[in-house]
Amino acid sequence: MIEFLPKEPYKRVFVVVFYATIACALFYLFFRFFWMPLLPFLLALLLSSMIRPVVQFLYRKFRIPVRLCTVLLLLLLIFGLLLLSYLTLLRLVEEAGSFLAQEVPSDTGPSQLAGTLQNKLGEWFPAAKEYFASKSFGAVVRDALSGAASGLVAAIPGILSSVLGCLPLLLFFVVVLMIASYYLTTDRERIFKGLYAVLPDRIVKEMQYLRRRAGDCLWQYLKAALILLVFTFLQLFLGFTLLRIPYSLTLAAIIAVIDFFPILGTGTVMIPWAIVRLLSGDMKSAIGLLVLWALITASRQAIEPRIIGKKLGLHPFHALASMYFGFSLFGFTGLILAPLAVTVLLGVVREKRGVSATDARNSG
DSSP states (O other), rough: OOOOSSSSHHHHHEEEEEEEHHHHHHHHHHIIIIHHHHHHHHHHHHHHHHHHHHHHHHHHOOOOOOHHHHHHHHHHHHHHHHHHHHHHHHHHHHHHHEEEEEOOTTTOHHHHHHHHHHHHHHHHGGGGGHHHTTHHHHHHHOOOHHHHHHHHHHHHHHHHHHHHHHHHHHHHHHHHHHHHHHHHHHHHHHHHHHHHHTTTTHHHHHHHHHHHHHHHHHHHHHHHHHHHHHHHHHHHHHHHHHHHSSHHHHHHHHHHHHHHSSSOOOHHHHHHHHHHHTTTTTTTHHHHHHHHHHOOOOHHHHHHHHHHHHOEEEEEEEHHHHHHHHHHHHHHHHHHHHHHHHHHHHHHHHHHHHHHHHHHHHOO
């Protein structure tokens, strides 16, 4: 049992509630006031943890100076990310342009687009074809499309102004991120020693333990999540290509990102998609999508425990609760980060309990 918990059950409940309340308050304060100011330094810590082993290996193997190697790796990483982003964006734009050219005529207005949408819905749902072709449904669709188009046109100047206004801040963010990554890679020990010098020894030991364990849990979780994301994307892209589904790269990327979130999965998109294909009479595509979903699910169930491990496993109920509370308190950011924070917290607590149990057995 963790040392700070009393033996009496009723006291233990109050202590757990008290610490949970403090943790929630600190979590709220962090994301309310300190999340954005600390974001470049947290990313720099993660980035330096990724490249530091490579820097140390190159120094031991080839005697390349640490500072020079760090600069070269950071520049190579930036170039690689920019190139990958450019190629991905280019492919997405090409597929979006191909979709618009094939599915939407060049002289399309709200009325023509409403007619195209009515025809597509009639093809997908033959049983309701008469309703989709009715004048009342067409009027509703035209009014909705006209309102959406007007709202989008009115919002474009504000969106462009916001994007242009964020460019200097984004550039400053990237510069701070790179400089912080450089120092955290080359002088990490000195940086943390300077921080620990102003704190009591007991707090320093706890911070060192929490930093080490939380860092290990966070890195293990992010590495596993990235591997699973890439693995799922490659399976989807290959499957869509074999099934000759158009816009395979875009669809694979979107579904893989959806699968990244807890609770959600590939079945959230692929099962309804297969049902729509089945109702539209495309039996071959429906069966292909279901088979692809089953293969992805089976392979994920096989490799996920080995990649993530039992210590970082998050029960679906915990994931659902953390997503709901995170979204309620912090919006979309909380929806993404709350399950990650709970996963790291549970990993640290489990590790702490495991260490304590081992020490107790050794002392006995």
